[in-house]
Amino acid sequence: MILKRSMLAALLALGVAATAQAHSPDVPRDPNQLAHYRAGVAAYYKQDYATALKEWRPIAEKGSSAAQLYLGFLHANGQGVARDDGAAADWYRRAAEQDNMLAQIRLAIMYRRGRSVQQDLVAAHLWTSLAARDEKHLKNVATALRQALETDMTPAQVAEAERLKRDWLKKHRKKD
């Protein structure tokens, strides 16, 4: 019975591997960075935040947006570091600039609430509508957030945010 179950598990795993899509675009490609990234994830979910920080910080500084997102999250929650919304916003911004859409949502909320950053609905709208390009996961949530933001914005502010979005996409050579 146990043997049967493990065989089934192995078959399933093969099936998954065969049908698997590409990795998340945010996870490091470099094998060495990926190893550190994964060691950080493993430590994080054991709530070993000191190790997670140690694994993630160097690759975040080298530019891994997935590690940057997590560093922002550690700072926002005071995990392994003193709670620091300013540092959280900085890490989210670095990841968001690299088109990490989870970081874009987090940064948008910080701009909406004026948490550690000057409240800025135009910036919140910009980052929210960038995150709404994630068709698979974030589209509906980001769209609802964008609509909520727009109830407090003037048409001129919305137009300004849309212009900034077009500029951002052009500068980063990304598609809408």
Next chain:
Amino acid sequence: MNTRRLSLSRPWLCLLAIGLATLWSTARAETVALDRLEHIHGLAVDPDQSSRLYLATHSGLFLATPKGLATRVGVSKDDLMSFAVHPTDPDVFYASGHPPGGGNLGVLASRDRGESWQRVSAGVGGPVDFHAMDLSRADPRMIYGMYKGLQMSGDGGATWRQAGPLPKDTFDLAASARAPEALYAAARGGLFASRDGGGKWTRAFPQPRPATLVHVSDQEVHAFVYGVGFVAGAEPGLGWEVRSAAFGDRFLLHMTVDPNDPNLFHAVADTGTVLTSRDGGRSWVSYTGHDRETPEVVAEAGRLYDKICKSCHGAKGVGERPEDMYANDDYGVVAPPLDDSAHGWHHSDGNLAETILNGSPRNPRMMPFKEIISEQDAGNLVAYLKSLWSPRSLACQGARHMRCMH
């Protein structure tokens, strides 16, 4: 693009933003799961919506709903060791206790249901930290407080005098509805009554067992006598009736009666759980988790789920598909199933609703959905999730799942 420069280049926008930020910070109160509140020292029914309860706690005043959520009232985080509502003016609250940083609060009053508090007196030998307080229904200007003995005020709390001694180890006080000078004390040695502002005490319940709670409503006196149970009697004769003996070694600490329904009681047990009785104290059930949503509300919440939750948690809460990129590359945690197949049902309604509203501190993918939905929506989403669970999971939901399932 430099967003910081963007906002600084528009001074009027900054001003507007600061104004809006102020509005938001007051409009967006702190909401947590009810079972996370520590030390509930007093409670009262919201006169506008009798399903909601004001809870005076270790870290301030909260307004709780049967969905299991509690939202901070005002901004104070003081430890409210005692709490009383004016018997005829539902907007007026009294409290005492101590601030988080130490020292004592004296006697506080609020004219706006706890949104803001003013100290009305330091009390005798104060500032006092009353551990029990009550206003007389016979004359609401008469207030009793417990701090180094009994203190009383005849002018609504402006001035205080030391009154007679209290029975040893008094836990709770209640003013009689018959005469301003009459009151009850629940103490280790039993339940006692005084007709002269604490000058002389006589036994009010025959058995000398510890009394942990005494409360006076318009109709009757209620008490909890350890080892006997929840008892009630009408003044002046009292003629006690044991309404419920089904408490084992548990006991009740504080209670309140709905001003619009004399049989609807709410109480806090020694475990910190809020209990409700709809039959004058004869049977008690948890205050939370009894809301039954209509099929229409559940269906509507299902549509909301499909819109904002399904993209990660899967159709009908089955969880994430293995080929999903986040599920597949150690990006972080998979969005867990929310149906019966994982441990969603190990959490209380309040915990689930709190996570929906505030996001998860363990998974950056679970954002704070209060940005886009209301507290009501979150409660309805929980009702939808629970519609996906088996009766057994529903029966064993929450912290007791380990003992419940075999």
